[in-house]
Amino acid sequence: xxxxxxxxxxxxxxxxxxxxxxxxxxxxxxxxxxxxxxxxxxxxxxxxxxxxxxxxxxxxxxxxxxxxxxxxxxxxxxxxxxxxxxxxxxxxxxxxxxxxxxxxxxxxxxxxxxxxxxxxxxxxxxxxxxxxxxxxxxxxxxxxxxxxxxxx
Amino acid sequence: xxxxxxxxxxxxxxxxxxxxxxxxxxxxxxxxxxxxxxxxxxxxxxxxxxxxxxxxxxxxxxxxxxxxxxxxxxxxxxxxxxxxxxxxxxxxxxxxxxxxxxxxxxxxxxxxxxxxxxxxxxxxxxxxxxxxxxxxxxxxxxxxxxxxxxxxxxxxxxxxxxxxxxxxxxxxxxxxxxxxxxxxxxxxxxxxxxxxxxxxxxxxxxxxxxxxxxxx
Amino acid sequence: xxxxxxxxxxxxxxxxxxxxxxxxxxxxxxxxxxxxxxxxxxxxxxxxxxxxxxxxxxxxxxxxxxxxxxxxxxxxxxxxxxxxxxxxxxxxxxxxxxxxxxxxxxxxxxxxxxxxxxxxxxxxxxxxxxxxxxxxxxxxxxxxxxxxxxxxxxxxxxxxxxxxxxxxxxxxxxxxxxxxxxxxxxxxxxxxxxxxxxxxxxxxxxxxxxxxxxxxxxxxxxxxxxxxxxxxxxxxxxxxxxxxxxxxxx
Numbered sequence: 001x002x003x004x005x006x007x008x009x010x011x012x013x014x015x016x017x018x019x020x021x022x023x024x025x026x027x028x029x030x031x032x033x034x035x036x037x038x039x040x041x042x043x044x045x046x047x048x049x050x051x052x053x054x055x056x057x058x059x060x061x062x063x064x065x066x067x068x069x070x071x072x073x074x075x076x077x078x079x080x081x082x083x084x085x086x087x088x089x090x091x092x093x094x095x096x097x098x099x100x101x102x103x104x105x106x107x108x109x110x111x112x113x114x115x116x117x118x119x120x121x122x123x124x125x126x127x128x129x130x131x132x133x134x135x136x137x138x139x140x141x142x143x144x145x146x147x148x149x150x151x152x
Numbered sequence: 153x154x155x156x157x158x159x160x161x162x163x164x165x166x167x168x169x170x171x172x173x174x175x176x177x178x179x180x181x182x183x184x185x186x187x188x189x190x191x192x193x194x195x196x197x198x199x200x201x202x203x204x205x206x207x208x209x210x211x212x213x214x215x216x217x218x219x220x221x222x223x224x225x226x227x228x229x230x231x232x233x234x235x236x237x238x239x240x241x242x243x244x245x246x247x248x249x250x251x252x253x254x255x256x257x258x259x260x261x262x263x264x265x266x267x268x269x270x271x272x273x274x275x276x277x278x279x280x281x282x283x284x285x286x287x288x289x290x291x292x293x294x295x296x297x298x299x300x301x302x303x304x305x306x307x308x309x310x311x312x313x314x315x316x317x318x319x320x321x322x323x324x325x326x327x328x329x330x331x332x333x334x335x336x337x338x339x340x341x342x343x344x345x346x347x348x349x350x351x352x353x354x355x356x357x358x359x360x361x362x363x364x365x366x367x368x
Numbered sequence: 369x370x371x372x373x374x375x376x377x378x379x380x381x382x383x384x385x386x387x388x389x390x391x392x393x394x395x396x397x398x399x400x401x402x403x404x405x406x407x408x409x410x411x412x413x414x415x416x417x418x419x420x421x422x423x424x425x426x427x428x429x430x431x432x433x434x435x436x437x438x439x440x441x442x443x444x445x446x447x448x449x450x451x452x453x454x455x456x457x458x459x460x461x462x463x464x465x466x467x468x469x470x471x472x473x474x475x476x477x478x479x480x481x482x483x484x485x486x487x488x489x490x491x492x493x494x495x496x497x498x499x500x501x502x503x504x505x506x507x508x509x510x511x512x513x514x515x516x517x518x519x520x521x522x523x524x525x526x527x528x529x530x531x532x533x534x535x536x537x538x539x540x541x542x543x544x545x546x547x548x549x550x551x552x553x554x555x556x557x558x559x560x561x562x563x564x565x566x567x568x569x570x571x572x573x574x575x576x577x578x579x580x581x582x583x584x585x586x587x588x589x590x591x592x593x594x595x596x597x598x599x600x601x602x603x604x605x606x607x608x609x610x611x612x613x614x615x616x617x618x
Contacts, residue, residue, distance in 0.1 A: 181390075182390045182393075182394060183390075184390075185388075185389060185390035185393070186389070186390035186391065189388070189389035189390060190390050190391050193391070205469065209467055209469075214465075215464065215465060216404055216465045216466075216467065219407075219465070220404060223402075223404065227467075281403075282401075285403060286417075286419040287403045287406035287407075287412070287417065287419040287422050288401070288402070288403035288406075289419070290419040290420065290422070290425060291399075291401040291403060291422070291424040291425060291428060292401055293401075296401050341397075342397060342398050342399065342400055342401075344397065344398060345398040345400060345468060348394050348397070348398045348468075349398070349467075349468055351394060352391075352394055352395065352468045352469055352470065353468065353469050355391055355469075356463060356468075356469030356470075356471055357469065359471065360463070360464070365464075366464070367463065367464055367469050368464065
């Protein structure tokens with residue numbers, strides 16, 4: 001993620017901001033990326049290139065709440081699943097309060113957990129990673145595109 | 153030797169000895185064990201984060217202070233009075249002078265009197281908090297009440313002695329006894345946080361700092 | 369859920385002694401039981417303020433393990449197991465609000481370590497640890513499947529960007545890109561998306577056939593020996609390929 005921010009800063013990547021212009025985005029700080037990894041600022045920097053309407057959760061950054069999927073909780077599965085979903089209530093309410101339609105998170109645990117929360121608490125949001133958003137928003141120079149424009 | 157002389161002489165020595173010696177041992181044990189088993193402290197040692205971490209909590213400059221202003225305020229006042237009152241009490245200064253001919257600045261007597269009351273009041277606030285709030289009650293055990301009582305006892309008896317309520321001789325003996333008792337239990341209980349606070353803040357400040365997150 | 373039944377007090381005592389370190393001892397001794405950590409924990413808040421879920425209670429249970437190490441029994445252990453694995457995600461939020469800076473995540477991790485000594489680890493975490501040892505990743509993906517996935521993703525990507533590649537084991541590259549093993553297993557598109565970013569940014573990058581899983585569930589399980597092994601895998605890969613930086617997936 002630090003690399004992504006670097007690329008954007010250096011102009012090595014160009015993003016089309018209009019792609020997500022109609023959506024309100026929020027960002028889930030993964031505990032081990034923001035608080036324990038020090039990458040919160042990089043994420044905000046990327047978001048500046050990506051979203052028009054960005055609303056922070058409260059609290060956020062180093063003071064964020066865990067989504068409930070951390071510490072190995074996702075792969076534990078089984079009987080731990082119920083606890084995981086229950087403890088995610090805090091995060092679900094936080095997301096709801098932002099009124100966002102997209103929740104960005106760069107962590108696979110958060111990603112899976114928030115997808116589950118989205119279903120259980122009926123948040124009606126899309127959960128996306130930066131990579132997924134990049135795929136849609138990256139401006140690809142014409143000469144690099146495939147000649148044969150097949151729709152997949 | 154009268155009970156008064158015993159408490160004023162050998163037992164006072166003993167109390168100071170256990171207090172200072174006990175805390176020195178605590179620190180030495182911490183440093184020794186940490187060198188063997190807490191290598192990250194030394195690998196990521198940083199004076200900057202050490203001081204930032206301590207300062208943000210010694211002056212209430214942290215998120216907890218914002219979130220719990222009342223507890224923070226009472227806690228701050230409590231600790232301030234708890235340390236300053238006995239150190240700068242005129243009556244204690246007289247004793248230091250009698251024994252060692254050393255003297256330092258003292259608080260005006262009325263101020264010290266109010267500070268004593270404030271200390272007791274804050275202590276009672278914490279006691280009530282322990283009883284009333286379920287999330288505090290659940291982590292409270294008997295030792296927490298006993299230690300709070302041991303901490304407040306010298307202040308209560310000191311207040312009684314100053315105003316000469318009840319029998320002065322008895323009250324002053326109790327006052328000395330409780331004061332010495334408090335000193336003795338400090339190294340062996342959670343009261344040792346008066347010193348270990350700095351070590352704990354330092355290691356956590358550095359651990360969060362190396363991940364460029366604040367710990368306050 | 370536990371792997372093995374039964375409780376071995378001898379092993380437990382030894383584990384406790386091994387895991388005692390200076391910070392832990394200090395924290396368990398100085399906790400003032402002030403309760404300020406309560407509303408910093410999402411488990412507590414989500415349960416509408418159930419006092420049993422505040423961080424200090426979890427710390428207290430680990431303290432019990434250390435203090436009464438001779439009197440622990442199977443029943444105690446069972447409750448302990450659910451606490452350390454099911455009531456704390458080691459997110460470290462409470463530590464930021466603790467006046468003493470007591471690190472409950474470290475304490476929980478130690479508690480999980482005690483469970484490891486009794487073989488009481490959630491089945492699915494055990495599976496991932498075994499997989500780390502056998503395949504070098506948490507999802508039992510063989511090297512062959514891994515390379516197949518990368519090539520498949522490269523082909524997918526080339527349909528849109530004919531010049532794009534996914535370099536494998538390229539020595540001296542600028543960036544070694546590592547992923548979460550959930551990606552090749554459940555979200556393979558993540559890899560082609562990353563490749564697209566690297567390609568468009570003109571990065572000199574590579575992926576590795578070994579040590580490519582940057583997750584460390586052994587660490588979450590509390591099995592520190594295995595955790596060390598897992599992180600060494602990525603380190604070895606980085607050293608062997610002589611890359612300048614290791615990038616971790618989102």
